[in-house]
Amino acid sequence: MxxxxxxxxxxxxxxxxxxxxxxxxxxxxxxxxxxxxxxxxxxxxxxxxxxxxxxxxxxxxxxxxxxxxxxxxxxxxxxxxxxxxxxxxxxxxxxxxxxxxxxxxxxxxxxxxxxxEERPSEPVLCFLADKTEPGAWNLPLYKMFADPFNTAGLVIDGKMHAGFGFEVYDLYEEKRIVFDCPADLYDMLMYIGAPARYVIHGVRSKTLGETAATTSTQRLSLIAGKYVGKDDPVMIVRCQSGLPAVGEALEPFAFPYTVAGCMRGSHHAPFLPVPVRQAHPSRFDGPPRVVALGFQIHDGKLIGPRDMFDDPAFDGARAQASEIMDYLRRHGPFEPHRLPLSELEYTTMPALAQRLANRWTPMTTEIATPVG
Ligand code: 13P
Ligand code: 13P
Ligand code: MG
Ligand code: MG
Ligand code: MG
Ligand code: MG
The missing domain is CATH 3.30.70 (Alpha-Beta Plaits)
Structure with a gap:
C-alpha cells in the first residue's frame, strides 16, 4: 500500500x-x-x-x-x-x-x-484551487461519479455501472453520511447543493471497493473562530480502469460554475480552470482558480506532472468565465455577487447592528423624517 x-x-x-x-x-x-x-x-x-x-x-x-x-x-x-x-x-x-x-x-x-494498492498503471489527478472553499468540489465530483451526461463510463463500462458511494460531511455539526448512488442521488443532491455546509469528502467504487477520490474538508473560518481566508481546497482523483477516465474527470471544469470565495472570501464568482502559469488570481482577488496536475504513479514515484488544463479545449470555459465575472462584478456589494450574511467571511454587521440599534424603530404607515 x-x-x-x-x-x-x-x-x-x-x-x-x-x-x-x-x-x-x-x-x-x-x-x-x-x-x-x-x-x-x-x-x-x-x-x-x-x-x-x-x-x-x-x-x-x-x-x-x-x-x-x-x-x-x-x-x-x-x-x-x-x-x-x-x-x-x-x-x-x-x-x-x-x-x-x-x-x-x-x-x-x-x-x-x-x-x-498501486495498480499496474495508476493515473491520478491532483486538483488545487485558490480563493474558494472545499464545497467547490461537490459539483464536479457529482458530475464525474454520478452524471452519465458527463461520464460515459457510468453507462458503458461494466465496472462503473453499479455506481459509487459518496461520503458527505456536515461541516457545521461535524457528522458524516454515506450516499449510495445512483439509488440515493436525489437525496444527496438536496445536501451537496449547499456546498458551504455539506462537502463531499470521498468517493468509493462499489464494484472495485476502492477509494477513487478524496478532498480536503478543513474549514478554516470555523477553526479559527474568525476570518482567516477561505480554505482553498485540494482534491485527489484516481482515474481509468473502472474509475472515470482522465477526460471524464476533467470534463466538469469545461463549465465555469459559480463558487464562493474570490475577494475577501465573500463573493460568488466563476471557477476558472487554468494552466499552472495562470494560477495567479489578481482581478478582484479572483476569479477563483483551479489547476489539475496529472501524474502516473509508478513504484510510488510521481511521474509528472502534466498541466492538464493547459489545453485550448478549455478556452471556451475561460472566455465564459470572464463574461460571468463582468456580469457578477457589476452587482458590486449586492447579492448574489456578495455572499449572504450568514456566509460572509468578513463582516461589519455586528458592530453596525450595535451602533444602529436605537435608530431602528417599529414600522408605521407614516413616512419618517430621516435623522442625520
Ligand atoms: P480504460 O478502461 O482503459 O480506462 O478506458 C477508458 C478510456 O481510456 C476511454 O477514454
Ligand atoms: P486567501 O485565502 O487566498 O489568502 O484569500 C484571502 C482573501 O481575502 C482574498 O481577498
Ligand atoms: Mg489562498
Ligand atoms: Mg492569502
Ligand atoms: Mg486561504
Ligand atoms: Mg484505455
Whole structure:
C-alpha cells in the first residue's frame, strides 16, 4: 500500500494574495528533497495555486500520519520564515497554532490523503484551487461519479455501472453520511447543493471497493473562530480502469460554475480552470482558480506532472468565465455577487447592528423624517 498526501497552506502571498514567492517554493523543494533522501518520502513535489503551497507526497505511513504531517508543518514554518523575511502578505496566514501536536487536524493547513494498492498503471489527478472553499468540489465530483451526461463510463463500462458511494460531511455539526448512488442521488443532491455546509469528502467504487477520490474538508473560518481566508481546497482523483477516465474527470471544469470565495472570501464568482502559469488570481482577488496536475504513479514515484488544463479545449470555459465575472462584478456589494450574511467571511454587521440599534424603530404607515 502507498499513500498519496497533498498537504497545503497559505504561508504568505506575493503580491497580496495572488501567488507564492519563488524563494518559498525553492525552500519547500529543498525540504521535500531532504525528506526523499532521508527515506521519509518515496517521492515528493511542490506545486502552488494562487498563494497556497501544496506538498504532493507519496509514502508508506498511511493517512493522518504524525511523521508526514509534522514534516509538512515544519516545511510551512520554513516557508513562513522566508515570507516574513521578505515582508510578504499574510506570512504564516494558515498556521493557526504555535506548536504541532500529533497531526494537522484543526491546525490550519488543508490535506487530502489517499491510501491504495498501486495498480499496474495508476493515473491520478491532483486538483488545487485558490480563493474558494472545499464545497467547490461537490459539483464536479457529482458530475464525474454520478452524471452519465458527463461520464460515459457510468453507462458503458461494466465496472462503473453499479455506481459509487459518496461520503458527505456536515461541516457545521461535524457528522458524516454515506450516499449510495445512483439509488440515493436525489437525496444527496438536496445536501451537496449547499456546498458551504455539506462537502463531499470521498468517493468509493462499489464494484472495485476502492477509494477513487478524496478532498480536503478543513474549514478554516470555523477553526479559527474568525476570518482567516477561505480554505482553498485540494482534491485527489484516481482515474481509468473502472474509475472515470482522465477526460471524464476533467470534463466538469469545461463549465465555469459559480463558487464562493474570490475577494475577501465573500463573493460568488466563476471557477476558472487554468494552466499552472495562470494560477495567479489578481482581478478582484479572483476569479477563483483551479489547476489539475496529472501524474502516473509508478513504484510510488510521481511521474509528472502534466498541466492538464493547459489545453485550448478549455478556452471556451475561460472566455465564459470572464463574461460571468463582468456580469457578477457589476452587482458590486449586492447579492448574489456578495455572499449572504450568514456566509460572509468578513463582516461589519455586528458592530453596525450595535451602533444602529436605537435608530431602528417599529414600522408605521407614516413616512419618517430621516435623522442625520
Ligand atoms: P480504460 O478502461 O482503459 O480506462 O478506458 C477508458 C478510456 O481510456 C476511454 O477514454
Ligand atoms: P486567501 O485565502 O487566498 O489568502 O484569500 C484571502 C482573501 O481575502 C482574498 O481577498
Ligand atoms: Mg492569502
Ligand atoms: Mg489562498
Ligand atoms: Mg486561504
Ligand atoms: Mg484505455
Amino acid at each position: 502507498i499513500t498519496l498526501s497533498v498537504i497545503k497552506a497559505d504561508t504568505g502571498g506575493f503580491v497580496g494574495h495572488s501567488a507564492v514567492h519563488p524563494n518559498m517554493m525553492a525552500e519547500a523543494r529543498r525540504e521535500i528533497d531532504r525528506a526523499t533522501a532521508s527515506g521519509l518520502l518515496i517521492d515528493g513535489q511542490v506545486a502552488s495555486c494562487g498563494d497556497d503551497i501544496s506538498l504532493i507526497m507519496t509514502h508508506t505511513y498511511g493517512a493522518d500520519a504524525g511523521l508526514i504531517h509534522s514534516f509538512a508543518w515544519d516545511t510551512f514554518q520554513a516557508t513562513t520564515h522566508i515570507a516574513k523575511g521578505l515582508g510578504l502578505y499574510g506570512a504564516g496566514q494558515d498556521l493557526l497554532s504555535d506548536a504541532f501536536s500529533g497531526n494537522l487536524r484543526g491546525m490550519g493547513p488543508g490535506y487530502a490523503e489517499l491510501e491504495f
